[in-house]
Amino acid sequence: MDLFDSNSTEHANLPRNMIENSMFEEEPDVVDLAKDSTAFPAFPSLDPDEVSYEPRSSRLLVRGLGENDMDEDEEDCESSARLLGMSFMNRSSAHRSNSSPYTRQPPPRSCSRPSARTMVVCVLFLVIVASMTMVLYFLPGCTFTKAGCRKPNNTAPAEQISPISTNGELFPWTQLRLPRSIRPLSYELTLTPDFDSMTFTGITVINMSVFHNTKIIVLHGANLNITKATFKLDGDPIRDVTVLEYKPKQQIAVKFTEELKAGQRCVLTLSYSANLSHTYDGFYNSSYTDKDGNKQVLAATQFEPLSARKAFPCFDEPAFKATFLIKINRKQNYMTLSNMPKAESTPLSNGLVQDEFEKSSVNMSTYLVAFIVANFTPISRNVSETMVSVYAVPEKKEHANYALETASKLLKFYNNFFDINYPLKKLDLVAIPDFLAGAMENWGLITFRETTLLVRKESSLLEKQVVASVIAHELAHQWFGNLVTMSWWNDLWLNEGFATYMQYMSLQIELPELDIGNLFLAVRFRAMDKDALNSSHAVSTEVNTPEQVEEMFDSVSYEKGASILLMLNASLPGNQQFRKGIINYLNQFNGSNTVTDDLWNSLTQVDVSPHQQNILEMMSSWTSQKGFPLVTVSRKGDQVTLTQEHFLLTSDNTTYTSSLWNIPVTYVNDSCSLAPECRQLFTLKTKSGTLKLPESVKWLKLNYRNTGFYIVHYGEEGWAALIDALSTNVSVLTHEDRASLIHNIFALSRLGRVSFHQVLNLLNYMHSETETTPVKEALLQLNNIYRLLDKRQESGLVARMRAYILGQFGSLMENQTWSEEESVSKQELRSTLLETACGLNEENCTQKARSLFKQYVNGTLRIPGDLQQVVFTVASQSDKDWTNLLNMYKYAIYDSEKRKILQGLASTQDTRRIVWLLKAALNGDIINTQELPLVISTVCKGFAGYLFAWDFIQVNWDRLIEKFRMGSFAIQTIIKSATSQFSTQAHFEQVQAFFSSLKERGSQMRSVQEALETIRLNQLWMDKNLPTLRKWL
C-alpha cells in the first residue's frame, strides 16, 4: 500500500501567514457566525445545528495556563476573558490585523484592565483548574521512560473473561490470532451488489484442510449477516451448522461435537448479506459526477490490512494463503474487474449478468483480493506476455497514457531485476474516484487515487514523479508482498520498506529525468525525525491489536525500512550482492510467508568476498531496536575516535538506553570528497572505535551522501572546519552531504548538543548555495521554527526570522522564473523558494502570483504545475479570489490540480471559511472526505485556523475514527498536524486531557504519545533557545 503522505509529496512545508489588511478588522465569534449564515453568502451556509463550537471546558485552557511567555497585562486580560467564557478566536484573529510581521502591533485590547478583585478570582480559578487538570490527567510516569507506555494488550494473553457470542452461547476462541488447526485451501466467492439499496449478498465456499485434530473452525467475519451455513466433511453428506459470532474480535466459529481429524478435508459454505461500506475499506461504495453532471455509482474494495472480513468470511491473516475463484453478478450496464482475467459472462434469469473470473493461479493472502463494479474505460498494452491496462472514468481516459507507459517500463525492469517473471496474465491499474490511501497492490488489480495514476500530457514532471513513484512502489509489491509475504503484521516492513526502497531504486535507473533521489533523501530525514522520539518503535515490532496493526503503516515501516536497505546495499562490496541475495530470497520463499531473519539469511548466503559481513548480525541491530545512533567524532592528531549512543530526543534526562548498532560508517575528507571512490568504510559495532588519518587532513565528513541511517556530531572543531571549507567553496561536498550537514545540525540543536548559534553559523554558507536539497532542508527547518514562533505570538522574533530567511535566500528567490521549467530539481527548488517568499508576504512574490492568477482566471495563461500551489495560496487570501477558487474547485476535473486548489482554499486566514472547509470535508459533498487530512494539515500550518482544527478534531473524534479507522495513517496525519504546532504547557495539558478521556477510543495510540512528546520537545526547545534567537537572529 502507498500511504500518500500529503506532507511528503508536498514540495514545501511553509508558513501561510499571508493576511490581507482588511480581513480581520471585525472578526465575529464563530458561534455567532454559525447562527448568522447570511453574513457570509459566498458559499453554502453553515448549519447552526451542526457547528458545535460552543466554548468547552478544555477551551479554557487554550492559552495562558502555566505559560510564562505573556506579559502580565496580557495574561490578566486573557484570564478575565476565559472567566467570561469568551472565545479565544476573537483574540487570535485580532492579533493578525497587520499585513506584515514587521509591523505587527500588540493586540488591541478587547477588555480593559481588570480590578484587583477580578484578578484574585482569576488567580484562584486558575489554580483550581490547573490542580484539577494535573490530578486528573497527570502524565503517566511511563511516558518518557525508555520503555514508553506499555499497551494493555501487549502480551496478548488468553482472555480471562470467556467471550460470549451474539446468540448468548460461549464463543470457543479467546485470542486475536486464529487457531492454526484449520487452513483454507481455496475460496469460491459469489457476490451480488445492489446499488439501489447499497447492500450486497454473497456466498462463500471455503475448502479447508485439517492440520491438527480440533472441534472448532474459527475464522473472520465483520458486519456480515449470515443467513445460511452448511458443512461437509470428506465423504459425509452436507449438513446445516450454526455459526457463532464474536463481534469484538470480528470472529465467527462453528463448533462440532466430534473431532475433525488431521489430514481431513472439509467445506464450509456461508450465505450472507451486508451493507456496502460507506468508509474507505471493505467492499465500499463510491460515486463521482460525470461530465454531464450525472451521479455515477460504483463499488470497489480495499482490504489491507483487516477488511477482507467485511466483504466475505475468511481466514483474514496474511499467512493463510489460498486460491480464489470469484464471481460477480452485475447489472448489464456495469463492468467488473478482479485479480484474475475474466473467464466468462453468463446472463442470469433475474436480468443480471454473472462475470466469472479465472481461478487464481497463485496462492494469495486475503488482503490482496480485490474486485470492482463500475463503468471504467481501459487503455491496454501487451508487455512480456502480460496484458497491462490502465482504467479510469471514461472522461479521463486520455490521462492514463503516462501511467501505461511507466507501468510497462517498470514491469520489464522488475521482471529482469528479480529474475522472476510477474506470474499473472494481466495487470490492471485502476484510478478510483474515492480512495483514501495512495494506492493498493492487490495482485493483478492495483487500485489508485486519481492523483497517483492520472496525469495530463502537459502536466509537469513533478506531477509525473508522484505517479511514477506510486506505480513503482505498487509494482515492486507484486514480488515483495504478493509473491513472498510477511507472516504477520509485525514484519510489515518486509513489504513496505522493500517496496519503498525499490520504488526509488527503480526510478533512479529507469526514469532518471524524475530526479527521485532528492525525494528519497528528504523522506530519510523525516523518518529520522520520527524515529528519534521515545514513542518510536523497532522496525520489526510486536503487534497484538487491530489498532497496532493499523499503526504499523507509518514512516518507520516504510521510510526507515527503505533507508536501512539503502544503507546495507551501499555498504556491500560490489553492486550485485544485494540483488543476488534478493533473488535468492524470492526463489526460496516464492508463494510462502517469511520473517525478517529469512531476508538477512538469504542475503548472507550470497558469498562474494572472503571478508564478508554477517548480514543477519549487522541488520538485526537496525530492525530489532527502535531509534538510530548518534556518532560523535573526536580527533587528536592522527587518531579519530568515533563514539556511538542512541540519538534519543527526550525531555527526561534520566532516560538512558544502552542500545548499540552495527554501523557501516562511511567518510570522506578534504583530499578526496566527491567521487564514490573517495568513500572509506569503518564498521563501528562497539561503543567506540578509533581510526587513523594523516595529520594533514583538514576536515572529515561522515555518512557520505547520507546513505547511512545515523546522525553525526563533529564536535566544535570538526564543525568549524567543515563550515570553513563550505564558506570557501560549497562544491567541496556533494549536495546530499551538504543537506545532511544541515539536517544533522538542526537535529543536534533539538537534542541540545549544539546551540542555535552554531546552527546559524553553518547556515551562513547558504548565501552561495543553489542546489535543491540543501536549500529545501534549510527552509523546511527554518519554516518549522518560524511557525512555532508565530503560534506563540513572538511577534518580534517572527519579524526577525522573516528578515533572516529573506536575507539568506532573497537573491535566490529573486532569481527564480515563473514560466515553464523543465528540470524536476529546479521545479522543486523554485516552488520551495517561492512558496516561502510568498508565505512571508514578500511583495514581489505575492504581486507576481496575483498577476498570474488573474491571467489564469481570464483563460489567457496556464500556470506551470509546480507553481500552481503558490499562486492558489496567494489568491486564496483575497475575498473575491477565494470564491473564484472554490468555483474552480467544484468544476475542476483533474484531481492533482483539484488538490492544489484545495490546499489554496485551506490556507485562507479567514476563520469563517476555515470552519466551513473543515465541515465540508467531513461531510464529503463538495469536498471528498478522503481530503480531510490534507485540509487539516494545511489549516494547521496557518495561524488563523490551527486552534479551530484542534477543536474540530476533538468535537468530531468519533466520526473521524469511524471514517478513517483508529491508528490508520489518516488518523496519524490528523493528530500530528494538529498537535505539532503546540509548544506550551497549556496545550500539552489540553492534548493530554483530551486523549486520556478517549480511553479505548484512542488513548493508547502511538501517535498520541508522539504528539505529547513533540509538544514537550517544542516547549523545551523554545525555553532554551528563545534567548539565543533574541540575541543572534
Ligand SMILES: [Zn+2]
Ligand atoms: Zn506499499
